[in-house]
Amino acid sequence: MDTKKQFINGEWVLALSEQTREIINPFNQEVVAIAAEGNEEDAKLAIKAARDAFDRGEWSQTSATERGRIVHKIADLIERDKEELAEIESLDTGKTVEESRGDMDDIAGVFRYYAEIADKDGGEIIDSPIPNSISKVVKEPVGVCGQITPWNYPLLQASWKLAPALVTGNTLVMKPSEITPLTTVKVFELMEEAGVPNGVANLVLGAGNSVGQELSTNTDVDLISFTGGIQTGKRIMQAASVNVKKLALELGGKNPNVVFADADFDTAVDQALNAVFFHAGQICSAGTRLIVEESIHDEFVDALVKRVENIRLGSGFDEKTQMGPLISEEHLNKVVQYVEDGKKEGVTVATGGRRPESPELQDGFFYLPTVLTNCTTDMDVVQNEGFGPVITVEKFTSEEEAMKLANDSIYGLAGGVWTKDIAKAERCVAKMRMGTVWINEFNVYFPHAPWGGFKQSGIGRELGKSGLEEYQETKHILHNLDPQALNWF
Numbered sequence: 308m309d310t311k312k313q314f315i316n317g318e319w320v321l322a323l324s325e326q327t328r329e330i331i332n333p334f335n336q337e338v339v340a341i342a343a344e345g346n347e348e349d350a351k352l353a354i355k356a357a358r359d360a361f362d363r364g365e366w367s368q369t370s371a372t373e374r375g376r377i378v379h380k381i382a383d384l385i386e387r388d389k390e391e392l393a394e395i396e397s398l399d400t401g402k403t404v405e406e407s408r409g410d411m412d413d414i415a416g417v418f419r420y421y422a423e424i425a426d427k428d429g430g431e432i433i434d435s436p437i438p439n440s441i442s443k444v445v446k447e448p449v450g451v452c453g454q455i456t457p458w459n460y461p462l463l464q465a466s467w468k469l470a471p472a473l474v475t476g477n478t479l480v481m482k483p484s485e486i487t488p489l490t491t492v493k494v495f496e497l498m499e500e501a502g503v504p505n506g507v508a509n510l511v512l513g514a515g516n517s518v519g520q521e522l523s524t525n526t527d528v529d530l531i532s533f534t535g536g537i538q539t540g541k542r543i544m545q546a547a548s549v550n551v552k553k554l555a556l557e558l559g560g561k562n563p564n565v566v567f568a569d570a571d572f573d574t575a576v577d578q579a580l581n582a583v584f585f586h587a588g589q590i591c592s593a594g595t596r597l598i599v600e601e602s603i604h605d606e607f608v609d610a611l612v613k614r615v616e617n618i619r620l621g622s623g624f625d626e627k628t629q630m631g632p633l634i635s636e637e638h639l640n641k642v643v644q645y646v647e648d649g650k651k652e653g654v655t656v657a658t659g660g661r662r663p664e665s666p667e668l669q670d671g672f673f674y675l676p677t678v679l680t681n682c683t684t685d686m687d688v689v690q691n692e693g694f695g696p697v698i699t700v701e702k703f704t705s706e707e708e709a710m711k712l713a714n715d716s717i718y719g720l721a722g723g724v725w726t727k728d729i730a731k732a733e734r735c736v737a738k739m740r741m742g743t744v745w746i747n748e749f750n751v752y753f754p755h756a757p758w759g760g761f762k763q764s765g766i767g768r769e770l771g772k773s774g775l776e777e778y779q780e781t782k783h784i785l786h787n788l789d790p791q792a793l794n795w796f
């Protein structure tokens with residue numbers, strides 16, 4: 308098995324230490340690849356390559372149209388290799404190949420979206436108080452960007468960072484999650500094929516506390532863009548203060564899904580399932596916190612449980628599978644503990660609440676889709692992100708109470724509201740303190756719409772025009788065409 312290498316200054320290289328890591332298929336624990344395991348020293352080399360490339364200025368001075376052309380080419384190559392990429396993503400994460408194919412379409416779409424808008428902002432002339440002068444505002448790249456991604460949507464989260472950084476003329480060093488690096492390695496091959504110049508995009512593989520820590524603290528890095536857990540985000544924020552790096556943090560969520568009695572019942576049940584059991588709940592915006600009007604609560608839970616018990620678990624490569632395994636044994640143990648703690652807090656396990664017993668699932672990191680009822684907002688199981696196939700159900704009796712519950716969280720990533728009453732829906736979304744709110748919908752994202760969190764779910768936005776601006780500095784230029792002495796001194 309060839310070792311997956313790092314990409315530094317246009318060269319595919321092993322880790323300086325020659326350390327490697329086994330990449331495991333979470334469905335059966337088979338080793339699917341061996342990857343280089345870089346550390347601080349590899350990260351330093353990559354940062355130097357990115358710094359030198361940025362300071363040479365060739366990429367930032369390449370026209371935005373040309374950078375857009377190269378990024379379009381990356382999208383073309385992702386579409387060409389979609390099936391291979393989808394299969395690698397499923398081997399690495401356990402998600403179904405159908406889900407991975409959807410991810411690959413989204414990813415190509417993100418590269419295309421940013422390629423399209425790359426050359427649409429040539430700056431702005433603004434009014435100047437100085438006679439005979441020109442005052443203009445232009446956007447410039449931030450510089451060297453450190454980019455750190457998680458394991459749940461490995462290539463999708465990478466694309467949200469790579470595409471805007473490249474089209475705006477930055478250079479970068481990316482560190483994917485050490486347990487799911489494979490599709491990111493492949494896309495760096497495609498970026499090389501598309502003609503991204505040497506040193507502009509660098510890839511270091513390895514652990515967060517070595518490679519990630521170096522990216523966060525190294526003073527040659529101007530911006531750090533991180534997607535991952537809240538505790539890691541806080542550590543990165545502290546580390547990044549060393550040279551006041553620009554910071555973009557996409558952190559966790561505990562996302563309320565509020566269902567009023569007047570909602571379309573069957574659609575709300577169906578979407579509540581999708582909101583939490585897709586990708587086994589390992590989604591930052593999963594609707595893990597169901598908040599249902601009391602008058603329909605029992606009927607809603609019954610309908611939910613009936614359908615949850617029919618969810619088919621299995622290999623992501625089996626077309627019949629609806630839900631794959633969790634990412635790792637370590638993560639499975641966290642989900643087990645999360646539910647056990649909930650039981651101690653007094654929740655009722657309406658279904659699930661344990662590992663499956665089928666012999667064919669024993670080698671994988673599976674957990675049964677789980678519905679917990681009798682949940683209240685003061686419980687840890689309601690407040691903490693479990694990041695597994697577990698939904699907690701709370702009740703409310705008034706619109707005011709529903710909104711109070713929905714906002715009772717340190718997180719503010721996303722939420723949904725289900726009702727046929729348009730005025731009520733609008734009143735609710737105006738109160739919901741979240742970066743994305745869906746009305747009669749859940750978990751939809753696309754390249755044009757900004758994504759990010761209120762409160763402790765993060766800082767900054769990815770996607771949309773806002774996602775581009777994270778990678779830009781704003782410069783005001785005043786050009787006096789008729790300079791005069793002031794004779795003040």
Ligand SMILES: NC(=O)c1ccc[n+]([C@@H]2O[C@H](COP(=O)([O-])OP(=O)(O)OC[C@H]3O[C@@H](n4cnc5c(N)ncnc54)[C@H](O)[C@@H]3O)[C@@H](O)[C@H]2O)c1
Pocket residue numbers: 455456457458459460464482483484485513514515516518519520523534535536537539540542543557558559560590591592692694720759760764765
């Ligand atoms: N808001 C979003 O858009 C979004 C999207 C996907 C995932 N997430 C969040 O990600 C979390 C799950 O991902 P995870 O378990 O991989 O998160 P994590 O925080 O454990 O790891 C994320 C990345 O950070 C690296 N890292 C770990 N310690 C580090 C350190 N000290 N310095 C620098 N880097 C370090 C890891 O190696 C990995 O690459 C969940 O909380 C989920 O909600 C958020």
Ligand SMILES: C[N+](C)(C)CC=O
Pocket residue numbers: 459460463589590591592752
């Ligand atoms: C941002 N999203 C929804 C694609 C993945 C979150 O984990």
